[in-house]
Every structure is written in structure tokens, then in C-alpha cells.
Amino acid sequence: MAGKQRKPKAIAEFGDFQTPSALARAASNLLARLGIQPRSILEPTCGKGSFLAAAAACFPQAASVIGVDINQAHLNVARTVTDRTRVKLRQGDFFKFDWQSVITNEGEPWLVIGNPPWVTSAELGVIASDNLPEKSNFQGRIGIEAITGKSNFDISEWMLLRYLDWLKGHRGTIAVLCKTAVARKILLHVWKKDVRMQSARIYKIDALAHFGAAVDACFFVLELHPQARTLNCDMFNGLEDAIPTSTLGFLDGHIIADVEAFNRQRDLLGPEIHYIWRSGIKHDCSKVMELVPTDRGYANGLDEVETLEDTFLLPMLKSSDIGNGRIHCRSVMLVTQQTVGEDTRHICRDAPKTWSYLQRHSALLNKRASIIYKNKPAFSIFGVGPYSFAPWKIAISGFYKTLKFVKVGPLDERPVVFDDTINFLSCWSEDEASFIEDLLASDRSHEFFHSMVHWDEKRPITVEILKRLSIRRLAAALGREREYARFTALKDLPLETAAKSKADMKGPIAA
Ligand SMILES: C[S@@+](CC[C@H](N)C(=O)[O-])C[C@H]1O[C@@H](n2cnc3c(N)ncnc32)[C@H](O)[C@@H]1O
Secondary structure: OOOOOOOOHHHHHOOOOOOOHHHHHHHHHHHHHOOOOOOEEEEOOOOOOHHHHHHHHHOOOOOEEEEEEOOHHHHHHHHHHOOOOOEEEEEOOOOOOOHHHHHHHOOOOEEEEEOOOOOEHHHHHHOOOOOOOOOOOOOOOOOHHHHOOOOOOEHHHHHHHHHHHHHOOOOEEEEEEEEHHHHHHHHHHHHHOOOOEEEEEEEEEOHHHHHOOOOOEEEEEEEEOOOOOOOEEEEEOOOOOOOOOEEEEEEOOEEEOOHHHHHHHHHHEOOOOOOOOEEOEEOOOHHHHEEEEEOOEEEOOOOOEEOOOOOOEEEEEOHHHHHOOOOOOOEEEEOOOOOOOOOOOHHHHHOHHHHHHHHHOHHHHHOOOOHHHOOOOOOOOEOOOHHHHOOEEEEEEOOOOOOOOEEEOOEOOEOOEEEOOEEEEEEOOHHHHHHHHHHHOOHHHHHHHHOOOOOOOOOOOOHHHHOOEOHHHHHHHOOOHHHHHHHHHHHOOOOOHHHHHHHHOOOOOOO
């Protein structure tokens, strides 16, 4: 299972964390309590066989029990814990095995059970492993994800999608231990592609206790049936629980974390036309572009101290600053453009020392791999626009596990910019920022967002979730629509004038 601690290469490569027998038994017993009655049982990456043994014992009526694994040594152990007369073991590579013939040769209903490998494509990349499907850019992951290089995926996710393919048009249950985030991705696929499903359940498991891994993990149970359809998934706190704590749902292509809470706040659903959530500036070169003011000049991440003009330096805050409410200038960002794609050559004239600094570090800046910098002016940044220079902002860290919206005003008379881990709204005045801060701090806003946010995600608070809230509707619900009208009338001023406000706000950056 993918924990933070360093794993031996073979374990990492094969995501090889064998399930303790007690956990496999508890999970199989749960399936029996749910009334699942498989005729055939398959464990496609069965390892040392704890799930095979438990499932075979729980479902004595199953006519066929098959286990496959890439590792013959594991299969030898599995042989010792399973009944030779009932359980067939085969050595094979998941990515090459002829699964379809297994499915068509045995009778349904199926139970595809187990604990697929816990490893991501990025982790396999680091150790140069090819324990991967041939075509890795699956699910049409194109657009901004591919552009910014975020096409990393869990191998188990890819495998679970194959399980769905095998069972298409058949009756069967998929019951696996996996990351909760992977379970949600599979649900999203099921709902988007209208895969026929009778029920879905997610049971939290304590991955730290069972596998020594600090990840949010679950036992994920999907009952597939060609004639059934449901858009809900019940969430349970543990394998022994019969009453769900909440229900996941599907809305407009997204997974709702808590359907009941969402329904109480659904009148706040956007779109919002005046207040647009943005992410902070992306430059992918913090060693050069982020500097700390010192008595001797600006210190960069290469242990160099530079004398630079203030012209293109703006105070910056990071996720940790916003999360800790530390709103003072510890560092500055070199903001080379006011809009994406703007020509940067004027920096040579306007701030020669800054230009020379950039030139001297052009090798590092030119090395930035992301396609967003290709065929763009030298020293380009991304996620910059007039909104970046608005004097007031309401910010929230994408990484933090709380809904903390923070009002940020100018520092040293300059607008504050953020790194790309922060999401923000721009405002023209402190009054406007206070108004938005109040709205977002309300119980209604909090319940709305809580019903959407999946807190176990690495970056739970995304622009995509934030923009689902209609601030206009929220203001109306809280009796503050007149203020909304007043502030948004001002907002109809072209935002581009913010660039001017940046020019008006020059001043030294304090050390
Ligand atoms: C997380 S372990 C789980 C083992 C077993 N299912 C259990 O629950 O104890 C993942 C298993 O996947 C197997 N595995 C990894 N890559 C594989 C591949 N390409 N083909 C078949 N099995 C593979 C490993 O050998 C390992 O036994």
C-alpha cells in the first residue's frame, strides 16, 4: 500500500502489500451479510491468497474460485492457505492475461474481489518500472491536466476500470480494498458512462492499522446488474456498520460528498458571473522567481543575493501563510507579465538589473518542461491576469483541510500575489472584501462547500468546486443582495484597469 515511508523496490513496483487474513475475512463476511451470492469468484492479483481463502470459506456454494498473480512465490504461499480442490491458481501478468476467456468460461453472478496494487504511474516512473498498462493516458485525460503534467494515475484505478469492462452485461460484484479517492474516480466513470449498477458502498478502513500506510482507504463494493441504475453511493464508517454516515451522489458530472447536505443548500448552486475564482500564479521555477528580501538584497533559492529593481516584484503569500493567517510579506515573486503571453522584452528597458538576473538564470527557466511555456515569450508565467493585481483578495489554500477564507489587502502598498496552490477572488476595496469574507464565512456557505469537498483529496479545495457557489444567491439568502448589487455595479468597470492600480501602488518591499 502506498505510504509515505520508503519501500523496497520490488514492493513499490508491484504495490505489494498483502492483506492481513483478519481483514480479508471481515470484508468477505460483510459481502455475505449483504446477501451477495456469487457463482464464480476471481481475484486478479491474489498475492498470498488471504482474500481467496476468506471468500472461498464465506461462499461455499461458489462453483469456481480463481486467483491470478504475477509473483509465483506468492502463489506458492496461496496454495498452502486455500483448498486445492476448489481454488485454481494461475501465474500471469494482469496487463497481458486473457481475462475475457476467464469471464466467459465461468458462470455469473461474479465476485471480483481483492486488493489491487497500491502504486501510481508516477511512482513507477521514478523507479523506471514497466508494471503499467501499455497505453497510460487513459480516460481522455487531455486539456489542462495533460498540459500541466497532472496525468498521474493509480494502477488500481486502471485495473478496476478493466473489471468493469469484463463484467459489462453480466451480473456481478466488484469488492476491493483501494484508496477512497480511487473509489470515487471509479464511481465517476460508472455514472458518466452509465455503467449499469444496482448499488455502491464505501466502507472506511484503517489503512494505518492494517497496512502501516497513512492513506484514506476503503472497502469498495459495487453490485453490477445490466437492468439496474443508481446515482448514490452509501458511505460507512467501518466494515461492521449497517447504517451509512452519508451518501455520495452525482450531479452535473461531479461527485457530491453529502447528498443530504447538498439538497439543503442546492438553491445556492451557481453559476456566479461577477466573482470568478482564480488560482495563483504558476511559474514552475521557485528558486529563481521567489525571493526573500534581506538587508543585502533579495535572496533567491540558489543561495544568491541579488540587487533588483522593485518594478516587477510583488509581495507573495503561500498556502502555509494563508493557512496560518500569516498575512505579512516574507517573500516576493518576480511577476514578469501582466497577462499570459505578454511580451517580456520591455523588462530590459524598465528594469535592467531584473532583466540581467533573468538572463543569467535563463537555463533554469528554459528547462521548465510544461507545455504551457512552449512558444511563449522568454521568462513567461501562467495564471496571471488583471485579477492578479486587484488590491484586495479573498484567498483559500487548496491544500488545507478546513474552509478558511482569508481577506488579504495590499502589503507595502502593493497588491499581494499568490502561488498556484491558492485560490482567490479579487475585490476592489476593503469593504467589498469584507462583504465577501462575511458571506463565505456563513453557515450556508460552509454547508454548501462541505457537501461538495472530498477532504481526503491531496488538494481538496479546487477552483472547480468554489465556482459552483452563486455568491449572488448566497447574498440574497442572507438578506444582503443590495450590497451585492452595489459592489458588482463597481465590478462592471473593466478589470483591466487593475493593471493600472498595480502601477499606482509602487513602494519598497520591506525586509
Ligand atoms: C496489494 S497486493 C494484494 C495481494 C492480495 N490481493 C491481498 O489482498 O493480499 C497486490 C498484488 O498485486 C500483484 N501484482 C502486481 N502487479 C501485478 C501484475 N502486473 N499482474 C498480476 N499481479 C500483479 C502483486 O504481486 C501483489 O501480490
